[in-house]
Amino acid sequence: MTTDSAQTATQRAVRTYHEARFRGDVTTAAAQIGEGFSFRSPFITSDSPTGHLDGLDGLLGIVTGVELISELYGDTEATLVYDVHTAPAIGITQHTAEHFRLRDGRITSIALLFDSAPWQAIMSAVGPTPDEAATKPDPEPATTAVKRPGLPERHSIT
Amino acid sequence: MTTDSAQTATQRAVRTYHEARFRGDVTTAAAQIGEGFSFRSPFITSDSPTGHLDGLDGLLGIVTGVELISELYGDTEATLVYDVHTAPAIGITQHTAEHFRLRDGRITSIALLFDSAPWQAIMSAVGPTPDEAATKPDPEPATTAVKRPGLPERHSIT
Numbered sequence: 001m002t003t004d005s006a007q008t009a010t011q012r013a014v015r016t017y018h019e020a021r022f023r024g025d026v027t028t029a030a031a032q033i034g035e036g037f038s039f040r041s042p043f044i045t046s047d048s049p050t051g052h053l054d055g056l057d058g059l060l061g062i063v064t065g066v067e068l069i070s071e072l073y074g075d076t077e078a079t080l081v082y083d084v085h086t087a088p089a090i091g092i093t094q095h096t097a098e099h100f101r102l103r104d105g106r107i108t109s110i111a112l113l114f115d116s117a118p119w120q121a122i123m124s125a126v127g128p129t130p131d132e133a134a135t136k137p138d139p140e141p142a143t144t145a146v147k148r149p150g151l152p153e154r155h156s157i158t
Numbered sequence: 159m160t161t162d163s164a165q166t167a168t169q170r171a172v173r174t175y176h177e178a179r180f181r182g183d184v185t186t187a188a189a190q191i192g193e194g195f196s197f198r199s200p201f202i203t204s205d206s207p208t209g210h211l212d213g214l215d216g217l218l219g220i221v222t223g224v225e226l227i228s229e230l231y232g233d234t235e236a237t238l239v240y241d242v243h244t245a246p247a248i249g250i251t252q253h254t255a256e257h258f259r260l261r262d263g264r265i266t267s268i269a270l271l272f273d274s275a276p277w278q279a280i281m282s283a284v285g286p287t288p289d290e291a292a293t294k295p296d297p298e299p300a301t302t303a304v305k306r307p308g309l310p311e312r313h314s315i316t
Binding site for chain 1: 198227236254255272273
């Protein structure tokens with residue numbers, strides 16, 4: 001069953017989170033997170049309310065714009081589709097989808113999807129030691145990593 | 159403005175397409191495609207109604223299951239989130255999001271999102287010639303490729 005009020009609450013929490021995240025307002029973003037939260041992206045797996053936001057400043061340092069393409073809301077879930085544009089030195093347009101689950105108007109899980117291959121290439125070029133670089137790519141490069149601090153590395157090359 | 163009937167038409171076309179695609183029924187999948195269609199994924203860019211389905215048999219040969227996680231429908235768009243499970247020899251669980259736009263109950267665009275890095279690793283290991291492998295990864299490995307026939311390569315290693 002779908003109700004307008006539940007969808008409105010979903011939309012409010014997700015939009016508030018999304019906008020806060022991309023202006024670097026961790027406090028407001030974290031205020032939308034509920035108990036038992038989990039986050040997963042190609043680079044980060046985290047169960048803490050703000051663990052996935054640890055590298056946010058680094059990310060925002062290279063982001064030049066966020067273009068919202070789609071937002072769809074249900075009673076207890078939502079999906080955003082957006083493009084993240086980065087500085088010319090990076091040159092990546094990151095096509096992104098983000099699936100949210102919510103309970104009582106708070107976000108309880110986020111699955112963030114994008115193609116990490118362009119980032120892997122940049123990180124291989126500038127980030128790791130030669131030994132680490134020699135072992136990349138591996139079959140599951142980062143999906144099992146916990147809070148891999150990749151973003152400051154990326155930021156450092158701007 | 160949102161109408162139940164438009165959402166129902168959206169849902170019918172997208173669900174029909176999705177189910178047909180994963181049972182290999184190209185005819186039924188293509189029947190949901192409208193004029194001016196475009197498709198984009200990490201590996202394929204195509205403007206023809208069935209160009210993105212050319213490697214479907216190869217894909218299905220390694221897929222062991224499709225787990226639908228979310229489906230959200232609007233009047234003229236929809237988003238599916240699902241996991242594609244592959245054979246043990248591949249060992250990839252492909253977290254996938256698919257954004258559809260529709261007009262008059264037909265699909266006019268699909269943006270398919272997943273992390274191509276695990277696939278890049280497999281393709282680098284078994285697919286390309288040594289010269290090609292030496293130049294990978296590049297900053298934008300496949301987003302500009304048109305109908306890159308990667309799937310049969312993947313199928314051949316099962």
